[in-house]
Amino acid sequence: MPRIAVLQMTSGIDPEANTRAIIDAAVEAANAEADMLFTPEMSILLDKDRKRASQWINSGGPERVVDELRDWGFFASLQISVGSMPVALANGKMANRTFHFDEATGEPVIYDKIHMFDVELDSGETWKESSAYEPGNQVVCVEDTPLGRLGLTICYDLRFPALFEELGRRECNAIAVPAAFTVPTGKAHWHVMLRARAIEASAFVIAAAQVGKHEDGRETYGHSLVVDPWGEVLLDMGGEAPGLGFCDIDLGRIAEVRAQVPSLANRRPIATSPAQ
Incomplete structure (x- = not known):
């Protein structure tokens, strides 16, 4: 039974300190026999x-x-899925990019966040990710992981079911949803949407999250979650502090759920009529 480690962070403005926190977590995860x-x-x-x-x-x-x-x-014999980091693009913008490292080859699979967080909240928070970031345009799966096929998404992608429908169509066993959710939207939507996406895709959802007050002045919701294909929350790391959590993944649960409610097999195309 694969074991995963989920790192909840309060990342700051010092990349070296943040990287060191990930490396320390990788060593701890390896010592706990996580995959x-x-x-x-x-x-x-x-x-x-x-x-x-x-x-x-x-x-x-x-x-x-x-x-x-x-x-x-390589050193820890561990696959590391770095939720995302900013990288420069040739057009002068950046990509919000996931790097998933295979411990055997060392070569990362990359995914660029497709949906840009352009919102104005009643709390006064305003974010316009598209002003600096170029949206990705590729649905990406990691084919060979201890969990089987893993779908990659990032944060705001969670609000777009069509992406998760496609990952379900590709029969992903698990979907990663690394996030830095705001507190107002997290309180209102985080748990319900993650559970819904897991149910829709009949897959595990693994959502490592930022938490707490950050050096740049923002505050994030936390509650890193692991949700099973039935929508049951297996791990909730709370909204108070960073830390490392562990969860053993029963891959047999996927077949059980898909046999009971074969929504992926039963899906039919929706015909649309011309606008009147």
Whole structure:
């Protein structure tokens, strides 16, 4: 039975400190005989001051981190799914990019966040991710993990069921949803949406999250979750503090759920009529 480790973080503006926290977690996860480690969105650098962040990004910081984490994956014999970090693109924008490291080959599978977080909340928080980030356009699965096929998403992607429907169609056993959810939206929507996506895809959902008050002034909701294909919450790390949680994944549960409620097999195309 595969064992996963989920790292809940309060990432700050120092990439070296954040990377060290991930490496320490990887060592602890390996000592606990975990097969995989999952980290949150923007786990390497969480900084809303884009000018300050760009100094690290444009100086080759992401490339150095990728090399370091690749080496640690080898050392710990552990697959590491780094929820995301910002990377520079040729067009002058950035990508919000997941790196999933295979401990055998060291070569990462990458996924660029498709849906941009452009919102204005009643709390006064305003975010326009698209002003600095280029949206991805590829649905990505990691084919060979201890969990079987793993679908990759990031945070705001959670609100778009069509992406999860496609990952379900591709028969993913698990879907990663690394996140840095705001407190208002987390309180209202986090648990219900993660449970719904797990049920819809008949798959495990693994959501490593940012938590607490961050150096750049923001506050995130936490509650890193693991949800099984029936929608049962197997792990909830709460909204108070960072930490490392563990969960043993019973892959047989997937077949049990899909046999009882074969919604993936029963899905039919929806015909649409022309606008009147």
